[in-house]
Amino acid sequence: MAIWLVRAGSHGEYEQKFLQESRVYVTWDDLDLDLASLKERSDLVAAMMERYPEQKPKAIMNWVSQVWPFAHVMQVGDWVVLPLKTQPVIYIGELVGNYQFAAEGPNPYFHWRSVKWIGEGIPRARFSQDLLYSFGAFLTICRIQRNDAEARLKAMAANGWKAESTSTLVQPGKVMTDATDTAGTESVETNLEVLGNDQITRLIEARFKGHALTRLVDAILKAQGYSTYVSPEGADGGADILAGSGPMGFGEQRICVEVKSGSELIDRPTVDKLLGAMTKFNANQGLFVSWGGFKSNVQKELASSFYRLRLWGPQELLEQLFTHYDALSDEIKAELPLKRIWTVAHSEID
Numbered sequence: 001m002a003i004w005l006v007r008a009g010s011h012g013e014y015e016q017k018f019l020q021e022s023r024v025y026v027t028w029d030d031l032d033l034d035l036a037s038l039k040e041r042s043d044l045v046a047a048m049m050e051r052y053p054e055q056k057p058k059a060i061m062n063w064v065s066q067v068w069p070f071a072h073v074m075q076v077g078d079w080v081v082l083p084l085k086t087q088p089v090i091y092i093g094e095l096v097g098n099y100q101f102a103a104e105g106p107n108p109y110f111h112w113r114s115v116k117w118i119g120e121g122i123p124r125a126r127f128s129q130d131l132l133y134s135f136g137a138f139l140t141i142c143r144i145q146r147n148d149a150e151a152r153l154k155a156m157a158a159n160g161w162k163a164e165s166t167s168t169l170v171q172p173g174k175v176m177t178d179a180t181d182t183a184g185t186e187s188v189e190t191n192l193e194v195l196g197n198d199q200i201t202r203l204i205e206a207r208f209k210g211h212a213l214t215r216l217v218d219a220i221l222k223a224q225g226y227s228t229y230v231s232p233e234g235a236d237g238g239a240d241i242l243a244g245s246g247p248m249g250f251g252e253q254r255i256c257v258e259v260k261s262g263s264e265l266i267d268r269p270t271v272d273k274l275l276g277a278m279t280k281f282n283a284n285q286g287l288f289v290s291w292g293g294f295k296s297n298v299q300k301e302l303a304s305s306f307y308r309l310r311l312w313g314p315q316e317l318l319e320q321l322f323t324h325y326d327a328l329s330d331e332i333k334a335e336l337p338l339k340r341i342w343t344v345a346h347s348e349i350d
Contacts, residue, residue: 012085092119238277
């Protein structure tokens with residue numbers, strides 16, 4: 001059995017299709033040829049050079065190293081790892097079907113394999129940092145071989161996908177890379193932004209557990225200029241924070257905020273309770289913060305409440321934290337010390 005990393009778009013744009021159809025796809029645009037009909041890797045090189053004449057030979061070889069194994073190396077029974085971009089979770093699937101080619105597409109869905117999801121919505125925090133390094137490779141498709149990943153994932157599956165051990169923070173300055181191409185010889189650069197976010201996530205989980213996450217959200221709202229009231233720990237009547245704009249919070253914007261610090265995905269009925277609390281507290285807008293994220297249908301079904309409600313999963317919370325970090329209180333900065341760095345964008349490297 002082999003372990004494969006498969007991504008569903010650079011921004012997670014294909015995630016719902018992968019999950020809902022129980023399939024993994026090759027998502028290269030215009031690659032409408034039957035990969036199974038190609039006998040040699042050189043045939044795929046030639047086909048890609050013809051379809052993508054603007055690409056450099058090095059890029060074509062890189063793409064071939066990812067696309068070729070999808071049809072010729074992956075086997076039924078292998079496992080695939082799908083890290084989501086839209087949620088801080090990872091899906092694990094078992095390949096249950098051979099390579100399929102659909103000439104009619106639609107573009108880019110010409111190539112697919114069926115999977116059975118055996119690990120659904122597993123929080124990233126349950127995986128040890130070295131495995132997360134492997135899952136942070138830039139490639140769209142690659143084999144994960146190092147750090148005894150196969151045996152460790154099997155052990156996690158047997159234990160109900162519980163964490164291997166107590167999460168520990170990676171020491172500053174320690175950078176590791178992992179993941180290899182199908183030949184198992186070429187190291188792949190790791191997405192440092194993802195790894196940095198993972199470390200910050202672990203620090204938040206360690207220092208802002210339970211009701212303390214409400215304190216962090218409150219600090220971000222204050223940094224945005226709101227006056228706030230924070231409910232004491234315990235029963236809150238449907239609102240953890242009340243926030244108002246203008247002097248003393250008496251402005252037109254009145255926000256009712258609910259904060260969930262658990263790892264479970266929040267469903268639609270839970271969000272609806274916040275809409276009810278908004279009426280109770282005379283708020284005209286709501287903010288639901290879920291550290292575990294939201295079930296896939298929540299965002300879609302709440303389109304009718306777009307002008308009244310906002311949802312922050314962990315990614316949105318981190319974005320707000322980074323945007324307003326300089327305006328946070330010294331106390332929060334001391335608990336959550338962060339440093340901004342610059343690095344070369346991977347897409348710009350030849």
